[in-house]
Amino acid sequence: MLWHHDNNRIIRDAMKKKFIPDTNVILHDSGCIHQFKDNSICIPITVIEELDKFKKGNNVIHCNARDFLRTLDGLSSDCMLTNGGAPMENGEGTISILLDLPMDEKVKSNFNGITPDVRILNIAYCHARTHGFDKVVLVTKDVNLRLRARSMGVKTENYQSQYVKDPLDIYSGMQVIENIKHEMLEHLFQKPYELDVSNLLQAPSLLANENLILKNGSSSALACFDAGRQTIRRIQSRVCYGIKPRNSEQAFALNAMLNPDIPLVTLSGKAGTGKTLLALAAALETRRSYRQIFIARPVVPLSNKDLGYLPGDMASKLDPYMQPLYDNLAVLQNQANTQGEGRAKPISQLLEDEKIVITPISYIRERSIVRVFFIVDEAQNLTPHEVKTIITRAGEGTKIVFTGDIMQIDHPYLDSQTNGLAYIIEKMKGQKLYAHINLEKGERSELSELASQIL
Incomplete structure (x- = not known):
């Protein structure tokens, strides 16, 4: 049974990936290291150096840099600079710091100048060669760095822990409902200018404060759904500051x-x-x-x-x-x-x-x-x-x-x-x-x- 348990652990470890986050990912979300489940998170030393430039200031990116460095300090241990890495707080996954490596000849010959981006790419490329190009993923919000990494065969992803799946299908805040009974429309034009939502039998499900255009032929009314009172309230056009x-x-x-x-x-x-x-x-x-x-x-x-x-x-x-x-x-x-x-x-x-x-x-x-x-x-x-x-x-x-x-x-x-x-x-x-x-x-x-x- 012990062998079976250890064997499962070995299989799980073999399936884990090494995610290498770029500096802009951390400046975007200081809690990004908690988004990689039970995989290994590898922080290039170049990222630590770049974060040092952002630790002073009052903007959100400066606060994110400080928050991340404090979190990393709390997780620090002697094994953070070894292959195993330090365990995360939840017990799943590890985090480690990757020291700089000599520039690979392929990286050196394709990119002019040793910029921080090139150093990060070099670390990702060298680790991909060692651990497998299917196991190492460079995570960056920099489109150009993603293109550079892909040209070198390094897997790369945009950081999207907080994203909208389809921006073209985003909530518009309103909908049109056709074929409303004429007496219902007339009711909306009389005090108290509202009616119970149950009277709109053909209405689809409504969200709180959703706006409605109610139509019956050429007649129409603008309204809003009051979720608390379960009523449809007519909206009257108002002049604001001219x-x-x-x-x-x-x-x-x-x-x-x-x-x-x-x-x-x-x-x-x-x-x-x-x-x-x-x-x-x-x-x-x-x-x-x-x-x-x-x-x-x-x-x-x-x-x-x-x-x-x-x-x-x-x-x-x-x-x-x-x-x-x-x-x-x-x-x-x-x-x-x-x-x-x-x-x-x-x-x-x-x-x-x-x-x-x-x-x-x-x-x-x-x-x-x-x-x-x-x-x-x-x-x-x-x-x-x-x-x-x-x-x-x-x-x-x-x-x-x-x-x-x-x-x-x-x-x-x-x-x-x-x-x-x-x-x-x-x-x-x-x-x-x-x-x-x-x-x-x-x-x-x-x-x-x-x-x-x-x-």
């Missing part, structure tokens, strides 16, 4: 953002659909219910360089990133003036008094997010860990609105399946505290919509 919704999707978006019972809202859609403008209008319309309005964007540095590398003071560094937000506020000011509401001065005054704060997302970490209307623009450039950090810091009376286009990614290590906005939509759908709407129709201009469709 902005009137131009289509049903925009009406749905404003309804969700104006509802105090829904503290988390996501708006997705291509450029020109009005995501940011609607969010700003809703924030200004309801500003008396909140202590402050925070408007933040992730700063995706050019060539992976931090803002500190750019010339000028902090204001001049941030202006190119934040200018679209100021442009939208200017539109709201002009719209309010056109409507004769006299609200242009309050917006500029709110900015001056810091009732409206426009800032990069990394500068929000130290602020108190209590009774705040918090708009996070371009959220598709955030990681799942970053959006979780933001949401978990929300205090009482805070509303968070994420906006972005999940198909337009600027972050070098994110894509349509792994970005934070898509992750929220997929994981939060159906929750009573959450609402989502995908804006499809462009409303910026006829020319903008034409370019979006055919170029």
Whole structure:
């Protein structure tokens, strides 16, 4: 029996793989080493060296670097530098540190310069030659490094522990229900403007706060499903700070953002659909219910360089990133003036008094997010860990609105399946505290919509 047990262990060990994570995987998710089940995790010493450069700072990647190094220190033992490696906390799998190896002639002849990526690739290639090319897997979010590894015959994977399976099939936040009885539609247009969901016998299963377009021939009504009361409530178009919704999707978006019972809202859609403008209008319309309005964007540095590398003071560094937000506020000011509401001065005054704060997302970490209307623009450039950090810091009376286009990614290590906005939509759908709407129709201009469709 003892031999049989040991024999099974030998068979299991033979089937295990050696996963070699790149630095960007750890900066993306500090807990990544817990995602490889009972396999062996091998950390190149080059990765440890690179993490040392990220351990100082207040951004999420700096926190991830520190968290990972602390975790690794807690697992450290004398066997971490040997072939066996140190056992993981759960007793399954091992973790070890791979010291640098002399450059293999094949690696050296194909890649110019000994960069950190080449050193990591060399370690992966040498270990694949020793242990088998089917047993060693280089895990990286760097597309170029994956291509380099494959050219050398090294197996490689993108790190996808937090991803959406099919971004084209992502939850839209609304559905159309045809052939509603005429008397049901009439009932929705009379007080209290709602009806019991059981009256919609042909309706498919509904998610909490899902938006509906109910149709009977040429007659229709916009509605939303209240999961708590199991009712369908009609949505009436509302003007927010001079902005009137131009289509049903925009009406749905404003309804969700104006509802105090829904503290988390996501708006997705291509450029020109009005995501940011609607969010700003809703924030200004309801500003008396909140202590402050925070408007933040992730700063995706050019060539992976931090803002500190750019010339000028902090204001001049941030202006190119934040200018679209100021442009939208200017539109709201002009719209309010056109409507004769006299609200242009309050917006500029709110900015001056810091009732409206426009800032990069990394500068929000130290602020108190209590009774705040918090708009996070371009959220598709955030990681799942970053959006979780933001949401978990929300205090009482805070509303968070994420906006972005999940198909337009600027972050070098994110894509349509792994970005934070898509992750929220997929994981939060159906929750009573959450609402989502995908804006499809462009409303910026006829020319903008034409370019979006055919170029």
